Amino acid sequence: MKQAKKKIFQEFIAAKGLKSTRQRDIILDVFLSSDRHLSIEELYLKLRAKHPGIGYATVYRTLKLFAESGIAREIHFGDGQTRYEHLAAGEHHDHLVCTGCGTIVEFENEAIEQLQDEIAAGYGFLIKNHKLELYGLCAKCRG
């Protein structure tokens, strides 16, 4: 899993004529062993703990590359921070976000995806991607 993503990234790097660097390896390692939905800031702090030399700009740049290579996806939950989550090829899911404690639940629903396509088709649209986020309170936070 981790290895598969590392391989995909290495191949992406090679195919683009980019270089494999110590920093990219470290960032990928830490990223893949992190919780999903980490903000860039959170990942940066986590990185700094073990690898003090890594620059902010490098983290930003590298996460973009992860997304471009297909091993990660950029997400925005409306709090002004960009987050990245690791994602396998062909995988897709949507999110349930607790506005109380920040808990995030991932779900997939084929019926909704189907309906989305039908709606789009009805308006003549060809859908490339979509964003579905449900915000509310989790069981704990409902009190």
Next chain:
Amino acid sequence: MKQAKKKIFQEFIAAKGLKSTRQRDIILDVFLSSDRHLSIEELYLKLRAKHPGIGYATVYRTLKLFAESGIAREIHFGDGQTRYEHLAAGEHHDHLVCTGCGTIVEFENEAIEQLQDEIAAGYGFLIKNHKLELYGLCAKCRG
């Protein structure tokens, strides 16, 4: 329709101990007579055309109040600009966004909303609001 929203906003202002001002009236007027999904910048420029004295900060602040009062909703289509659309109480819709020309189609789908509730319930969540955006190419842009 416009009058109803004006009334709601006036009541909101009064209930909060805020004041009714010339600027708020003007901004509300221009906002309500504008296309939906205008960015703050676009609205600001439109305002400046007839009312050169209005400040940027006032527009930002006032739009926030509109959203808080329930007559408007803040939206983000991922282009880094905040937009506001006017919305009547109890009204809800989602968006289809053409990434080619920027066209936005609004739609409602009861079946999807229903499924969302079921999913949320399945995870013990109580949904407060949601965001569903379908991105792709409109009929024209598909070429």
Next chain:
DNA sequence: GCCATAATTGAAAGTGATTTTCAATATACA
């Protein structure tokens, strides 16, 4: 290995959108 070439890096400066500050001004209501 050693070199030339091109990509990468970190620090710092720059951006763009939005927010805050603050002194002047306007509103509400006694």
Next chain:
DNA sequence: TGTATATTGAAAATCACTTTCAATTATGGC
């Protein structure tokens, strides 16, 4: 009216990135 309080616009500040640039590092060919 008068007075307390909210509001305003301009400018400065903030926030989350993004770009610049000189120094450093990978890579591929000898």
